[in-house]
Amino acid sequence: MDRDRLTAFTDGVIAVIITIMVLELKAPHGTSLSALLEQWPSFLSYVLSFIYVGIYWNNHHHFFQLTPEVNGAILWANLHLLFWLSLVPFATGWVGEAGFAAGPAAAYGAVLFMCAIAFFVMERVIVAAQGESSPLKQAVGVDVKGKLSPFVYLSGVALAFYMPAISYALYALVAAVWLVPDRRVEKVVAKRD
Numbered sequence: 001m002d003r004d005r006l007t008a009f010t011d012g013v014i015a016v017i018i019t020i021m022v023l024e025l026k027a028p029h030g031t032s033l034s035a036l037l038e039q040w041p042s043f044l045s046y047v048l049s050f051i052y053v054g055i056y057w058n059n060h061h062h063f064f065q066l067t068p069e070v071n072g073a074i075l076w077a078n079l080h081l082l083f084w085l086s087l088v089p090f091a092t093g094w095v096g097e098a099g100f101a102a103g104p105a106a107a108y109g110a111v112l113f114m115c116a117i118a119f120f121v122m123e124r125v126i127v128a129a130q131g132e133s134s135p136l137k138q139a140v141g142v143d144v145k146g147k148l149s150p151f152v153y154l155s156g157v158a159l160a161f162y163m164p165a166i167s168y169a170l171y172a173l174v175a176a177v178w179l180v181p182d183r184r185v186e187k188v189v190a191k192r193d
Contacts, residue, residue: 013086021046
């Protein structure tokens, strides 16, 4: 099966996820700058979630540069990832409305954790489908960021009930680490071309 149908579907779902998140942002009820500043939790949660969804979209694009064909297992692994990504707008909205309370902080981290797990599962399924000479396996290598991120999310979930601000700092830290461009896949693609 060709990968283009899978990537086009994924692009569409991610576009819908981003659209839902931005539609959840509500205009202030007043006309002053202070009315706008009251919306900062919603806006900040939107920015962080937008960055996360963008990171997943970018990395998905890179993975499928090295995956010319997909099978049923890859399709299901991709749907598993999209399921968890589709919960990001819900978690984002709850965080924005609750003003960074403990429950939403934990739920947000749990969704991020499951997105990371789903992405890791998809990576492993692709590598298994490609066999021992997997170009994706070669590109990803040890994948320290991918293996450490879920533990940071779980730490954030646990800390959410005691110090929600620290949880959000951890989630932002992981996003910042993933924003640093990773050229591993691009190097492998360049070697193949």
